[in-house]
Amino acid sequence: MTTTTVDKPLTEAEGRIDAATAVQLVARLRAICGDEHVLTHAHDLRTYQSDGLLHYHVVPPVAVLPASAGEVHDVVRVCHELQVPWVARGSGSGLSGGALPIENGVLLVLSRMRRILDVDLDNQRVVVEPGVTNIAVSHAVAPDFFYPPDPSSQIVCSIGGNVAENSGGAHCFKYGFTTNYVTGLEVVLPDGGLVQLGGKELDAPGYDLLGAFVGSEGTLGVATRITLRVVPAPEAVKTLVAFFPDIRAAGEAVSGVVAAGLMPGAIEMMDALAIHASEQMAHAGWPEDVGAALLVELDGSESECEARFDELKSLCDRSGATEVRVAQNAAEREVFWKMRKAAFPAAGRISPHYFVQDGVIPRTRLPEVLGRIEDLAREYDLKVANVFHAGDGNLHPLVCYDGNIPGQAEHADELSRLILQACLDAGGSITGEHGVGVDKKAYMPKMFTEPDLAAFQKLRCAFDPGGLANPGKVMPTPRLCGEVPGPYRVHPLEAAGLAERF
Numbered sequence: 001m002t003t004t005t006v007d008k009p010l011t012e013a014e015g016r017i018d019a020a021t022a023v024q025l026v027a028r029l030r031a032i033c034g035d036e037h038v039l040t041h042a043h044d045l046r047t048y049q050s051d052g053l054l055h056y057h058v059v060p061p062v063a064v065l066p067a068s069a070g071e072v073h074d075v076v077r078v079c080h081e082l083q084v085p086w087v088a089r090g091s092g093s094g095l096s097g098g099a100l101p102i103e104n105g106v107l108l109v110l111s112r113m114r115r116i117l118d119v120d121l122d123n124q125r126v127v128v129e130p131g132v133t134n135i136a137v138s139h140a141v142a143p144d145f146f147y148p149p150d151p152s153s154q155i156v157c158s159i160g161g162n163v164a165e166n167s168g169g170a171h172c173f174k175y176g177f178t179t180n181y182v183t184g185l186e187v188v189l190p191d192g193g194l195v196q197l198g199g200k201e202l203d204a205p206g207y208d209l210l211g212a213f214v215g216s217e218g219t220l221g222v223a224t225r226i227t228l229r230v231v232p233a234p235e236a237v238k239t240l241v242a243f244f245p246d247i248r249a250a251g252e253a254v255s256g257v258v259a260a261g262l263m264p265g266a267i268e269m270m271d272a273l274a275i276h277a278s279e280q281m282a283h284a285g286w287p288e289d290v291g292a293a294l295l296v297e298l299d300g301s302e303s304e305c306e307a308r309f310d311e312l313k314s315l316c317d318r319s320g321a322t323e324v325r326v327a328q329n330a331a332e333r334e335v336f337w338k339m340r341k342a343a344f345p346a347a348g349r350i351s352p353h354y355f356v357q358d359g360v361i362p363r364t365r366l367p368e369v370l371g372r373i374e375d376l377a378r379e380y381d382l383k384v385a386n387v388f389h390a391g392d393g394n395l396h397p398l399v400c401y402d403g404n405i406p407g408q409a410e411h412a413d414e415l416s417r418l419i420l421q422a423c424l425d426a427g428g429s430i431t432g433e434h435g436v437g438v439d440k441k442a443y444m445p446k447m448f449t450e451p452d453l454a455a456f457q458k459l460r461c462a463f464d465p466g467g468l469a470n471p472g473k474v475m476p477t478p479r480l481c482g483e484v485p486g487p488y489r490v491h492p493l494e495a496a497g498l499a500e501r502f
């Protein structure tokens with residue numbers, strides 16, 4: 001890590017936090033975490049200017065990398081005393097701009113806190129620091145146990161980030177999301193208070209503040225210690241990929257599988273463009289003249305998997321599968337999954353730039369909404385690759401564009417937002433697992449009423465009356481705590497059809 005010089009950093013921070021506060025802030029942060037863990041030089045800070053959503057970027061004036069819960073606690077307390085806002089950051093793989101720094105605040109980076117504190121297999125619990133990666137939890141409890149929520153980013157994303165985003169992954173259809181696996185949290189509140197929410201037990205008396213914290217996107221405090229539930233690894237896993245002439249046929253297979261009472265561990269779909277892109281990274285030898293691939297995994301007892309696997313194959317055949325390939329061993333299964341998990345980065349092989357969208361629809365509306373996306377792509381003359389958690393109806397359209405062509409990024413952004421609208425029109429949601437962050441906050445009023453949003457705001461203010469934790473994220477209209485939200489009045493421009501309120 002680069003050690004910064006003293007004069008330059010203070011100038012950087014001073015520009016955006018008033019000079020006297022900046023000097024005091026940096027000195028106090030250094031006293032807590034050590035000089036080398038307080039970054040104030042633009043060269044060092046640029047590393048942190050974006051999360052996975054690169055088109056938003058803000059170079060923070062100060063980044064601090066605490067090594068322990070105690071240091072986090074002291075850092076947040078100093079921010080509270082000086083009334084400096086802050087943003088927590090795990091691995092920065094978020095796709096909604098949640099960890100986007102703010103111009104006038106501290107970036108609190110948790111990546112040094114990577115210790116697995118307790119592996120208690122008898123009670124199926126693991127206690128970790130927030131910077132531990134998702135995959136490290138499963139590695140720590142293998143081979144007899146595993147940690148089911150598995151974002152495709154699992155080799156880098158942190159458990160703290162997973163908690164804040166209530167992250168999902170391919171196995172959520174059967175196993176559920178992060179919220180179903182967090183039993184306890186130690187949290188540093190924005191006023192520097194330290195609270196314990198839940199513990200090792202499955203349910204605790206009192207208000208479900210643990211439930212409120214999971215998915216709160218860094219707006220209620222910093223999770224410094226996380227207790228997770230792990231589950232026994234299944235005795236057997238059987239994986240197949242079925243190829244279909246089009247998405248509609250693959251969608252019918254999904255409905256058939258669910259209607260038959262099969263509960264696959266994962267049921268993932270890729271369209272022709274996504275297959276083409278992933279093939280260039282994973283080299284699985286999948287046919288490219290098909291319309292869709294369905295990756296289905298059954299897990300459970302040996303006998304159950306065996307019995308139901310034949311049923312699964314014939315369901316795929318009956319829905320018009322042109323070919324079904326079964327993974328014959330662990331290596332082949334890994335290649336199947338590599339195809340699926342490579343889909344986001346592989347989009348970079350077929351397009352200079354792309355937006356990853358994340359919307360949810362009722363599963364039964366899949367063919368209709370995918371048809372709508374196809375129509376929109378044609379209308380906008382842009383490619384859209386579809387890869388998604390089909391069992392959950394969680395779509396991830398990848399809207400491809402060339403940012404070097406003037407206006408094309410804006411064009412793609414518009415298309416991407418119309419796709420979200422299509423999800424809402426189908427009775428779905430603006431995000432399945434990537435969160436609201438800065439990217440989707442303008443869409444919150446499309447999904448929630450004013451009283452709904454006011455209730456969210458009351459909760460946020462109860463945790464953070466000063467508005468210091470991740471300000472400007474999630475909620476559509478920044479409001480001070482204590483401000484009474486008046487009834488919304490239609491703006492004359494809106495009434496005239498000249499502007500739209502998001």
Ligand SMILES: Cc1cc2nc3c(=O)[nH]c(=O)nc-3n(C[C@H](O)[C@H](O)[C@H](O)COP(=O)(O)OP(=O)(O)OC[C@H]3O[C@@H](n4cnc5c(N)ncnc54)[C@H](O)[C@@H]3O)c2cc1C
Pocket residue numbers: 051052087088089090091092093094095097098099110130150151152153156157158159160161162163164165166167168169170217218219221222223224344345433434470
């Ligand atoms: C290629 C790729 C594939 C992906 N696949 C999936 C997927 O399948 N499923 C899925 O759900 N997501 C997926 N994601 C999105 C992303 O990986 C997840 O949202 C992940 O949980 C973010 O973790 P992070 O550590 O990178 O968090 P960051 O991006 O650093 O932060 C995310 C949010 O968490 C907050 N935060 C971070 N740490 C803490 C903490 N300790 N306490 C309080 N708040 C905190 C931040 O303020 C921010 O609001 C993918 C991303 C990429 C790039």
